[in-house]
Each structure stands twice: as C-alpha cells, then as structure tokens.
Amino acid sequence: MPKLFSGIQPTGELHIGNYFGAITNWVELQEKHDTVYCIVDLHAITSDYDPDTLREEALEMATDLIASGIDPEKSILFIQSEVREHVELQWIFNSVTSYGDLTRMTQFKDKSDKRDFVSAGLFDYPVLQAADILLYKASRVPVGEDQVQHVELTRRIARKFNNRYGEFFPEPEPIIGRGARIMSTADPERKMSKSDHDKHAIGLMENEDSIWEKIKSAVTDPGKAQGDEMSPGVANLFTLLELTAPESTVEGFREDHREGNLMYIDLKEAVHENLMAEIRPVQEKKEELMENRSHVEDLLSKGKEKAREIASKNMEQVRQMVGVGPT
RNA sequence: AGGCCCGUAGCUCAAUUGGCAGAGCGCCGGACUCCAAAUCCGAAGGUUGGGGGUUCAAGUCCUCCCGGGCCUGCCA
Numbered sequence: 001m002p003k004l005f006s007g008i009q010p011t012g013e014l015h016i017g018n019y020f021g022a023i024t025n026w027v028e029l030q031e032k033h034d035t036v037y038c039i040v041d042l043h044a045i046t047s048d049y050d051p052d053t054l055r056e057e058a059l060e061m062a063t064d065l066i067a068s069g070i071d072p073e074k075s076i077l078f079i080q081s082e083v084r085e086h087v088e089l090q091w092i093f094n095s096v097t098s099y100g101d102l103t104r105m106t107q108f109k110d111k112s113d114k115r116d117f118v119s120a121g122l123f124d125y126p127v128l129q130a131a132d133i134l135l136y137k138a139s140r141v142p143v144g145e146d147q148v149q150h151v152e153l154t155r156r157i158a159r160k161f162n163n164r165y166g167e168f169f170p171e172p173e174p175i176i177g178r179g180a181r182i183m184s185t186a187d188p189e190r191k192m193s194k195s196d197h198d199k200h201a202i203g204l205m206e207n208e209d210s211i212w213e214k215i216k217s218a219v220t221d222p223g224k225a226q227g228d229e230m231s232p233g234v235a236n237l238f239t240l241l242e243l244t245a246p247e248s249t250v251e252g253f254r255e256d257h258r259e260g261n262l263m264y265i266d267l268k269e270a271v272h273e274n275l276m277a278e279i280r281p282v283q284e285k286k287e288e289l290m291e292n293r294s295h296v297e298d299l300l301s302k303g304k305e306k307a308r309e310i311a312s313k314n315m316e317q318v319r320q321m322v323g324v325g326p327t
Numbered sequence: 328a329g330g331c332c333c334g335u336a337g338c339u340c341a342a343u344u345g346g347c348a349g350a351g352c353g354c355c356g357g358a359c360u361c362c363a364a365a366u367c368c369g370a371a372g373g374u375u376g377g378g379g380g381u382u383c384a385a386g387u388c389c390u391c392c393c394g395g396g397c398c399u400g401c402c403a
Binding site: 222267 | 354360361362363365394395396
C-alpha cells in the first residue's frame with residue numbers, strides 16, 4: 001500500500017469545515033494506504049500560541065481525530081514533537097533548500113504581512129513540512145489547495161537531496177481535497193477557518209443549540225426563485241445537506257428552490273437535523289474517550305513508538321549519506 | 328554594542344501648553360425578515376504594554392523593564 005502522510009495543527013478546535021474537508025477523507029484513505037497522521041505542534045509554535053495549553057490541545061486533537069474515525073490500529077497517529085528526527089531532518093533539508101524558493105511561498109507572504117512579529121520559524125515552516133512527509137518516505141500527501149505549493153517544494157527538496165546524496169526519497173504527490181469546501185456561515189464568500197471569529201465556524205464538538213443558532217443565522221439572500229442560480233450562502237447550506245442527508249431529501253429541497261418555494265428556515269432546519277445526526281456519534285465517541293484520558297495517551301504513545309521506528313531507521317541512512325553523526 | 332521610532336477597546340486609529348480616555352468598524356441584544364443581508368434602535372467593551380518617579384493633575388514629562396520595527400557598529 002502506498003505510504004501517505006498528513007498533519008494537522010493542534011491549535012483551535014476542529015470545525016465542520018475541517019471535518020468534511022479533510023478528516024472524513026483521512027478516514028477513508030486509511031483503507032487503501034499506509035497512513036501516517038501527525039499532530040504538528042512544532043508548526044503551531046511558529047505563531048502566537050499558549051505554551052500552558054499546547055500539550056492539552058494536542059491531546060484533545062488526538063481525541064477528536066480518533067472520535068472522528070481515525071483508527072490507531074490502521075494509522076500511525078502521533079504528536080510531531082515526540083519524534084525528534086523531524087527537526088533533525090529539517091535542518092539537513094534547510095541546506096538543500098533554496099532561499100529563493102522559500103521567499104516565493106505565497107502562504108508565507110499572506111501570513112507574514114498580517115503580523116507584526118514574523119518568526120524565522122514561520123519562514124522555514126515549509127521545510128519542516130517537507131521533513132514531516134519525507135521522514136516517512138510518504139509518496140502521497142492529502143492537502144488543501146493552499147498547501148499544494150508546499151508539496152511541490154517538498155518534491156524539489158527530495159530531488160535536490162537525491163541528486164546530491166543519492167536516490168533515497170520519493171517525490172510525493174499531493175492528493176488534492178476530494179473533500180468538501182465548507183464556507184463560513186457568516187461570510188459565505190470565505191472558507192470556514194479556525195482563525196476567523198466564532199460565528200464563522202461551527203465546531204465539530206459544539207452543542208446542538210449553539211450549532212442551531214449558527215445555522216439559523218447563516219447568511220442567505222433576499223430569497224425567492226432564482227432558477228438554478230444559487231447565492232453562496234444557500235449553496236453552502238446545500239453542500240452541508242448533500243454531505244449529511246439522503247439524496248431524496250436533497251432533491252426535494254432543490255426542487256423547491258428551482259420553483260421558488262423554498263423557505264430557507266426549512267432548509268436550515270433540515271441541515272441542522274441531518275448535520276447533528278452525522279456529528280452526534282462523533283461527539284458521543286469523544287465523550288466516551290474523554291472518560292479515560294490515559295487510554296488516548298496510551299494510543300499516542302504507541303503511535304509515537306511506531307513513528308520512531310520508521311524515523312530512526314530512515315535518519316540513520318540519511319546521516320550516513322550526508323556525512324554527519326551520530327553514527 | 329550604540330542610536331532612532333512605536334505600544335491606547337477585538338481591529339484601525341483619535342485625545343490642544345500636562346486638564347473628565349473617545350470615534351469608526353467588529354462583537355452582543357432588540358426591531359424588521361420564512362431564515363439571513365441591508366437598515367434602524369440599544370448595550371457592553373480599558374490596569375492607555377508593566378514597575379517606579381515628577382505634578383494639585385500623567386495616555387502625554389522623567390526613569391527602568393518587557394515587546395515590536397528600523398539604522399549603525401563590533402567580530403574579519
């Protein structure tokens with residue numbers, strides 16, 4: 001089975017955009033790939049964060065992922081900083097990475113000009129990401145559109161390394177989100193994002209009433225019959241419905257919309273109801289896991305061991321090729 | 328290592344010679360709406376980065392610290 005790597009930052013809670021966009025995809029990919037899923041806390045520290053809660057957040061992210069269907073039996077699930085080879089490989093990669101390439105990363109440019117303090121870590125972020133992927137010699141990387149450039153950089157780094165030191169790393173290919181693009185409920189022109197304010201994002205673990213408030217207040221349009229045309233907000237609600245409701249239900253609402261009879265409040269109720277049906281088992285599973293924290297810690301510890309086994313073996317060879325110790 | 332500039336509400340910024348800490352946007356509540364949006368009404372929001380000092384009175388002046396930006400030097 002092809003080896004696959006993906007990571008997620010532990011900062012902020014999972015929202016349904018993450019869930020339908022990435023996580024459900026991760027769950028499916030487990031079946032036909034050797035999956036390595038990583039909670040990337042070392043990436044999180046490149047921006048503002050709280051050192052007192054980071055570990056707890058990482059643990060909670062693991063809990064959420066397992067509740068969502070990531071199976072520690074099928075996948076290697078672990079916390080990045082627990083495997084020190086990530087950083088070691090990053091340093092070696094720093095030396096085969098073109099400075100010019102890094103300055104062209106659009107995500108860095110976007111992020112850096114919004115902040116007053118720009119850390120060198122933020123700039124070097126894509127190199128750590130390359131190390132994350134290649135440390136496990138992964139050949140597939142599921143990512144969002146915005147990360148494709150980083151995977152391309154990873155390929156360039158792999159190529160450069162292989163040219164200089166000998167064939168070793170695969171050139172990984174991005175698997176570009178088959179997952180849905182869920183838009184903000186408050187501003188349906190924008191993708192639902194952790195970094196936006198509360199009312200933009202619906203938390204995966206949020207309680208039912210609070211989710212209803214957000215769906216009810218989701219932006220729509222002045223209403224009434226526009227044929228097949230759909231405003232972004234309404235389209236977003238239909239996306240959610242498609243993801244959670246039976247086809248016949250969706251078709252019914254579609255017809256109402258075409259005929260101009262659709263009451264958005266009805267659509268919103270249906271979205272809420274079906275969304276909850278999808279999410280509730282995940283929330284229940286999480287509660288169950290939270291009752292026994294040490295079980296999750298245990299699973300993470302096992303994940304760490306599995307990750308280390310691969311990482312240390314690969315790094316041993318890398319060190320030899322590069323000419324550094326420890327030998 | 329030295330010099331210069333900056334730090335005020337969630338965000339962008341005001342505040343006369345030192346004289347009651349404010350506005351816009353956002354957030355929250357309400358009206359309107361099938362639900363929203365827009366609009367209208369209303370409310371909340373602050374240790375002015377922190378400590379010390381001068382003064383009747385400090386966001387404003389002095390001093391130290393923290394944080395951020397820029398310039399120069401040292402090392403060769």
